[in-house]
Amino acid sequence: MEVQVWLRWYTRILDDFGFDRRADEESASYLDAFLREHGCLRVDDIDVPSSDFIVFGAGPSLRSHLKRFRALDEPMTVISADGATTALLEEDVLPDIIVTDLDGKMEDIIEANRQGAVVVVHAHGNNLPALRRYLPLLQNIIGTTQSIPHGCLHNFGGFTDGDRAVFLAAALGAGRIVLAGMDFGEVVTRYSRPDMDSELGPADPVKRLKLEYASRLIDWLERNGDVRIERW
Numbered sequence: 001m002e003v004q005v006w007l008r009w010y011t012r013i014l015d016d017f018g019f020d021r022r023a024d025e026e027s028a029s030y031l032d033a034f035l036r037e038h039g040c041l042r043v044d045d046i047d048v049p050s051s052d053f054i055v056f057g058a059g060p061s062l063r064s065h066l067k068r069f070r071a072l073d074e075p076m077t078v079i080s081a082d083g084a085t086t087a088l089l090e091e092d093v094l095p096d097i098i099v100t101d102l103d104g105k106m107e108d109i110i111e112a113n114r115q116g117a118v119v120v121v122h123a124h125g126n127n128l129p130a131l132r133r134y135l136p137l138l139q140n141i142i143g144t145t146q147s148i149p150h151g152c153l154h155n156f157g158g159f160t161d162g163d164r165a166v167f168l169a170a171a172l173g174a175g176r177i178v179l180a181g182m183d184f185g186e187v188v189t190r191y192s193r194p195d196m197d198s199e200l201g202p203a204d205p206v207k208r209l210k211l212e213y214a215s216r217l218i219d220w221l222e223r224n225g226d227v228r229i230e231r232w
């Protein structure tokens, strides 16, 4: 997605959620400064084993879709969105790429990154403390911002970790993107909410609106991109 097109979505998002653009940009500057000092990866540095991608989100179908993926035994580039990484590790699947704003189960994201997954870290106004805490524990980092990209930072388009992962796949030249565990709707899992006791729970109103945006952004890509999107 062109940055200019994304910025029109972003203006509406700022308005609907009451986010502060300056806070988003402060976080982004912190991430950029960290990456400049410690080294940032570029898109070309990412190893893409196949132009068939699968993006795992943290919705209720995640476990069953993981089993379906394992049974397929097809070479695909695997991206996990944040909390979904935990379910992948439980099934012994190492993602090639993790897309995260650092609020999934961080010990699992750190472990998958240690085992070789590239981590695409997103900066926004609500995650500066998480950036400070976790960036030093990660390696092979690509930085993203939801404002104007600069320095080491990219903006491939997309809002939540799941739909940003889909836009990243498109930017990496995907011909086909399978959506797994991407239910959207009104139910969240313990993978999405690591402090929840039960397996499933109701999405709060903010989460529901985030998932609505995620779904609409993917619909936009399906209409406007040249990639085939396959919904499991």
Ligand SMILES: Nc1ncnc2c1ncn2[C@@H]1O[C@H](COP(=O)(O)OP(=O)(O)OP(=O)(O)O)[C@@H](O)[C@H]1O
Binding pocket: 056, 057, 058, 059, 060, 081, 082, 083, 084, 101, 103, 104, 160, 161, 162, 163, 181, 182, 183, 184, 185, 186, 187, 188, 189, 191, 192, 193, 207, 210, 211, 214
């Ligand atoms: N029903 C669902 N519940 C949770 N995540 C879902 C669902 N359907 C799709 N997803 C996708 O899975 C991704 C990973 O979930 P997770 O809750 O860890 O992400 P997140 O973007 O960090 O959300 P949050 O802002 O609420 O922390 C989401 O970003 C979303 O795009």
Ligand SMILES: Nc1nc2c(c(=O)[nH]1)N=C(CO)CN2
Binding pocket: 019, 020, 024, 101, 124, 125, 126, 146, 159, 160, 161, 210
């Ligand atoms: N400022 C701000 N930006 C975000 C937020 C958030 O909570 N605050 N959550 C996101 C992932 O769902 C993506 N972007």
Ligand SMILES: [Mg+2]
Binding pocket: 082, 083, 100, 101, 102, 103, 104, 161
């Ligand atoms: Mg997250």
